[in-house]
Amino acid sequence: xxxxxxxxxxxxxxxxxxxxxxxxxxxHTIALYAAGSSDLNPIHTDIDFAKNKAGLSDVIVHxxxxxxxxxxxxxxxxxAGAIRRIKTQFRAMTNVGDNLHCIGKVTxxxxxxxxxxxxxxxAATRQSDGVVVATGEIDIAVGAA
Amino acid sequence: xxxxxxxxxxxxxxxxxxxxxxKNSIYCDEAVARAEGYASIVALPTYLIRLGTRDDxxxxxxxxxxxxxxxxxxxxxxxxxxxPLCAGESLxxxxxxxxIFDKKDGVLEFVVTEIQYHDEKGQFAGTDRCxxxxxxx
Numbered sequence: 001x002x003x004x005x006x007x008x009x010x011x012x013x014x015x016x017x018x019x020x021x022x023x024x025x026x027x028h029t030i031a032l033y034a035a036g037s038s039d040l041n042p043i044h045t046d047i048d049f050a051k052n053k054a055g056l057s058d059v060i061v062h063x064x065x066x067x068x069x070x071x072x073x074x075x076x077x078x079x080a081g082a083i084r085r086i087k088t089q090f091r092a093m094t095n096v097g098d099n100l101h102c103i104g105k106v107t108x109x110x111x112x113x114x115x116x117x118x119x120x121x122x123a124a125t126r127q128s129d130g131v132v133v134a135t136g137e138i139d140i141a142v143g144a145a
Numbered sequence: 146x147x148x149x150x151x152x153x154x155x156x157x158x159x160x161x162x163x164x165x166x167x168k169n170s171i172y173c174d175e176a177v178a179r180a181e182g183y184a185s186i187v188a189l190p191t192y193l194i195r196l197g198t199r200d201d202x203x204x205x206x207x208x209x210x211x212x213x214x215x216x217x218x219x220x221x222x223x224x225x226x227x228x229p230l231c232a233g234e235s236l237x238x239x240x241x242x243x244x245i246f247d248k249k250d251g252v253l254e255f256v257v258t259e260i261q262y263h264d265e266k267g268q269f270a271g272t273d274r275c276x277x278x279x280x281x282x
Contacts, residue, residue: 022166029164032160032163032164033164033165035160035164036157036160036161036162036163036164036165036195037161037164037194037195037198038157038195038198039194039198041214041217042214043214043215043217049215053214053215054215054216055215062219063218063219063222064191064194064219064222065164065165067191067222068161068164068165068189068191069165071189071190071191072165072166072167074190075167075169075172075189075190076169080171080172080183080187080229081228081229083190083226084225084226085223085224085225085226086190086191086223086224086226087221087222087223087224088221088222088223089220089221090218090219090220090221090222138190
């Protein structure tokens, strides 16, 4: 049993995972995510479309970029095979320049088919105004047979 | 909708990992992934979104449903992951619309889609469940 697995096994309901920060999200990061995900929706890639068609002041960050960051709470703290499910609700827009704080907290721990399943609640918050832009949860299997 | 085949392409997975600032080597360094026992680099938990984002089944579906992209928001997303997926694998996906409903007398419309993925052996590989919101105002 390696160090990461031992740590995972010792987590209890109420424990928190280390906070992650996106840093200020640039248009370049949005472009990279658009290329990496193939999501070229003009609301993320075309400022004229965002302003004139969608009524926004600028392009917005992909919701899936935010979900990808929340998923990093899983990938930074658990092996790849342990991540069984991730779900995210998008609650507000993330804008160019926002720095998101991504947090995870253990909310459930149960045993199923010989494996312990941890559920972590996830949330991403805009540092500038405290608005929660996304919430969700991730299921992590520990010690699966 | 018709089944589609999608290959997990290593270069695309590397770009996806770079965009998210992923530092864990099994997701972006083939040598490390192999040393850990994987066939190649491992797909990040949200990478299935890339396989399901297609001109025909994503933007084509919005066209068919008469959805204006300027009014479209991503409401909710869920992935169920059976096992780690590696670069080079090919999956077959089947996409279905599983629900359409509205709230506030049609001001907000919701479209829920689901893609079930199976691998080359026919084993279940994962699910992508997506809820879109259309703002009619």
